[in-house]
Amino acid sequence: MSREGWLNIAVLLALVAVPGWALVADEPFTITLATRAVILALAAAGLNIALGVGGLVSLGHAVFFGLGGYAMGILAFHAQSYAPMEFFGVSVPGTKAMPVIWLVALVVSGLAAFFIGLLALRTSGVYFIMITLAFGQMFYFFSISWAAYGGEDGVSIYVRNGFPGLNTLVPIQFYGLCLVVLLAVLALTAALMRSPFGLALNAARQAPERVRAVGLDPVRLRLAAFTLSGAVTGLAGALFADLNRFVSPSMFSWQLSGEFIVFIILGGTARLFGPVIGAAIFVLMEHWLGQLSEYWHIWFGLLLLAVTLWGQGGVIGLLTGRAKAHD
């Protein structure tokens, strides 16, 4: 097996072992941190489908994260206040059941990604980066002033939503649930990268003219990837909102979109486990550096800079000694 393969196994073990240790040592906050890392990794894994394989640098993925978050926030808000939503005279009750919320989050953010992609994919390169950013800003400003769901104050959910057969209030159980979702998405991504679709998408990134010349439409390939990618990030948003029991417009902020990109590159672009390692490092840094110095952003910035300038291939590249995943 390749060194990257061993590294991935090590990461998998850590994902099980660290929270396991925390459970035994009664360090519930470590589990919370790990949950946060896993959910952020899931969001970035979603982006990785578009960015890593498809080469679509989206600086607006927080849109889908936020939509997933609000899907959870709105459904749970109506459930906890026993006031059904009214859609053109039809009233729909809210829900506190995660499976239903997840489904809604997937569909809503997937649809949003589809329509945003439809417009944004007319552009490419820098213009694509910027148009996705613009959509992010639209959602951000809209949510800030959307008084029905708290505007900038967001929506608080008092009790975490439920999953059949689990007590999600127990940190380790919620963590396990998130981990399973993450692993499922990673497995899907791994399959995707090798599939005919992945082959075509990957080629569309490198030589779009060639892809057209063999009779495939690069834009449709990208749109499919973008939609899938948005849906996964949306699911992560729903989980994140559940972790915090809170959703607010800051889930739409462009800094968050930037952070997703940071996770991917920090871990290693187009690597299956890149987002996982990147998110884990980010969460740890935030936690430790934040304690060390009020000015911890300087140190974090320097680290990022070092990784970008000298650590091509991210942390995985450094550890496995291969600069590019595509080599």
Add this chain to the structure above:
Amino acid sequence: MSPTLIAEQVLNGLQSGIMLFLMAAGLTLIFGVMGLINLAHGSLYMVGAFCAAATAAATGSYALGLVGALAGAAAAGALIELAVIRRLYGRDHLDQVLATFALILIFSEGTRWLFGSFPLYLDVPPALSGPVTLPFGIQYPLYRLTLIGAGLALAAALFWLIGRTRLGIRIRAGENDREMIAALGVNIDALYTLVFALGAALAGLAGALVGTLQSVQVGMGEPVLILAFVTIVIGGIGSIRGALVGALLVGLTGTLGSVFLPEFFKLFMPPSEATQTGSALASMAIYILMAAVLVWKPTGLYGVRT
């Protein structure tokens, strides 16, 4: 709404567009000409404003403050070009986004570390303060008129520099093929440091001029950075003319949107709700404009490259 008020609002829109152009000009220069996405451009804007405020406070002279802004931002620009940016030219946009994102963090917290967390004082110089009366009885602050003049002059100078001078031609040639322009005997490295410093100086100047009207504080660069990006993307990346047209469009859309959209909703909504809805829409207006322009023209109004 009276015609004078409408005229005044149009003027406000134009003026906010020109202020945006001051920022966008440096960005498009670096971004378009050198092919580099510089998210840290907003930080250079902030550096300019802080240098201006600090110099003005120390010397009591606004003019020296402007000089300080130019010098400080240019120096910061040259420094980061030599230390960081230089390694990014050949890289894809992703690396550039990340590295300059990191620079934002370093600059913001670094500035806070140096200057503290409180906003600094920087005010309109007495010679330029107060309003003047324009034809049709429009009262308009002199300082803002000065900004319009400065912006237009700068636009003209940049058109000339990039479009007409040999320096400009070589810079653009370097954007197409760095290795080749060097093989023709042009010291492209030095040229790029120069251009980056120039772009940074423009950002710094914008920070000082616009900062005079605003709050000089950490983080002031990011909102205007995003607006400036919107501007140059609408105009077409790398085009100074595009930046100017884009800036005016964004300025007008932003200003007129915030004035007229609430009025529009008042036609069929209670006033309080109408202003809320109208201004919510107004805050999204420029992004909607940008999306519309790009859907219509995927490389912006005057852009050719991606």
Add this chain to the structure above:
Amino acid sequence: MTEPVLETRNLRKAFGALTATDDVSLTLRAGEIHALIGPNGAGKSTLIAQVSGALAPDAGSVLLEGRDVTARDTAARARAGLARTFQISQLAMEDTVLQNALLGALGQSGRPWRFLRPALADRSLRDRAEAALERADLADFAATRTADLSHGQRRQLEIAVALTLQPKAFLMDEPMAGLGMEGSAALTRLLDSLRAEAPILLVEHDMDAVFALADRISVLVYGRIIATGTVDEIRADAAVRDAYLGETA
């Protein structure tokens, strides 16, 4: 006479004041190599772009097996049986040679929407890709990264990818460009063997190759076809000598 495989009728394309192709009609018949030659800037690449669908003509039409495909985009024309090679190689450089060939096979199959099973596990795709590599003499390089191929090998791969499409007609814009003597000779042999499979519309400045391969030659000058004929006819044509060949012939 049978219907031509590919036909252009009165194609016109102008860039501002310059008419790059002016009323160009030509045909490509089954089994032939039809060479298109002409001075630099005559409009050959512009014509190829219109035939392949990269550029929309101002007037005129393109017919593939008698069906008008003028309104279709590049991808649709490719699916309809038009395969092209690029003058500057358009290949997925980070991928292996086999993956590039698989891409062609995938395009031909028309079914890229499969997300789970590995592409390599699809026997039919793989057989087709490997067969094409075999024909283009690249079988030994299947696992090589495309970026590591030599210039000539990339040319061969371009053709292999086109082969996987099992096209009705080939379009080739200067396939010999940048190849040395040896490479040109090998490619000439490959093209020669291809004509039985599908006819080739060949744009090329390498007269040795053109004279060796072409069944018919059309000469494009200032956007117009000034002559069409066999190798010998064209060599003998005074106007062609003046405009293009000089003393080569």
Add this chain to the structure above:
Amino acid sequence: EVKVGMITTLSGGGASLGIDTRDGFLLAIEQAGRDDVEVVVEDDQQKPEVAVQLADKMIQSEKVDVLTGIVWSNLAMAVVPAATAQGLFYLSTNAAPAQLAGAGCNPNYFSVSYQNDNLHEAAGAYATQEGFQKTFILAPNYPAGQDSLNGFKRFYEGELAGEIYTTLGQTDYAAEIAQIRASGADSVFFFLPGGMGISFLKQYADSGVDLPLVGPAFSFDQNILQAVGDAAVGVKNTSSWSKDLDNAANAAFVDAYSEKYGRLPSIYAAQGYDTANLLLSAIDKADVNDDAAFGAALKEADFDSVRGSFSFAANNHPIQNLYTREVIKEGDVFTNKIVATAMENRDNAYVGDCKM
């Protein structure tokens, strides 16, 4: 031994507010000279998710008994409901959104600052006292801005010359100022916290419009005033505290704070200081683990507030005087001076909605 977790903003654009909050709070703890109170301070970066994470950490890992320090309403909404639901006490040094005062009130939640609407209400009351007939009002388009204008209107009896919601984070107010000029207003009420207020005040001063301005204290904070300079002089603003408030506790606080930190205290510092003293007074009376007793001890508000008379209304929000201040220049320093009392012993509009 009581462990206090302070989550506040120490980095980024809003850092000055959090830093003052922290400094005021720690000053009181230090003055008390006690070793049975431990304070853990963390930076929330003004991001709700980060605040939530910090709260989780403080509860689960630090095992704090009391949380405090959040500056912003949206962060408070992210942290407070979950924290109080887990049985912790939360003492607000600043943010006090309406949801937490009305239906969402909680016996473990105390606002030591005010209810968010208070200063705006006071501005409305002041405008009425001054006899303004046509006030132009503006605020950013977000919940606090909407609450602000509603709060102002609650006690303002004249008519409105216009009502505008600006974009959050807006820096150019030329269009709004032109509208003010054209509206025929006789006065302007604005709520633009932080940098927005600085921009507005400078541009307003330079525009030639000279209608009287009034706003809540947030735009006239000690730290902000220095950046606005002359443009702010003479402007009226409403506050629950001022450095020249005449009581012994306040005089001692202002001296000690200036001495220790080399700058004048802001309202955030004062509120942080009061919060700490309130907490200390309760610790002396009850065990923090006994929710009912400790809550009752807090509610007595048995401490020397720098705001003078101070007590809690039924919904655990202050009953206090609200003052009108004017910006003046003292030597080289811009600061505020109380000129009138806008409202006496004001509680808040949500007491009736609170069922606890």
Add this chain to the structure above:
Amino acid sequence: MSLLTLDSVSARYGASQALFGVSFALAEGEALALMGRNGMGKTTTVRAICRMVATGGAIDFAGHDLTRLKPHRAARLGIGLVPEGRRCFADLTVDENLRAAARPGPWDSAAVAGLFPRLAERQQQVARSLSGGEQQMLAIARALMTNPRLMILDEATEGLAPLIRQEIWGAIRRLKAESGMALLVIDKSPSELSSVCDRAVVLERGAVAWQGRFGEMTGAVKQQFLGI
């Protein structure tokens, strides 16, 4: 005295070595052909001279040690390059392409316009929209604008119509005869090369396999190293 001397020059791209100790010299005013099959290191040799690739060994140009110089310094000593693949500045007009390169000397816009009238007609067209042959002319004209002492032409007639090739070879012969410029020429066609160049260096797998006067090149050399 030779103008350009390469002594045991080696070069590598990452892990793979492309040149293994290439040595040859080129005299002032001489025209030298650099030959070899695809991938044998011709372009890499050119890149070594123009300082576009890191090298071992010594390269001397008119008394200067090129290995110590940055590319633009080397170019300013008088090396003009027509690169493989043309590499015109795509977004610049023809005129701007020329102005970007211009250094004082007999070759100016008017002189190159005389050489390539086709280009003169397209002064204001951006290079990306030129036909392949027009771009090739532009690349030659651009190198001339630097008024070099040594002109390097890497596949300068690739993609050109026969008539134009003849013109360009004619122009190169004239250049050599009239301006005394030294030439290093890479091209596919031995017959055309021999009409311009005095000597040839043949590369095989990154090393010099043969060098000498054109007339002395034996059939065995041609067959073994050039594939003819």
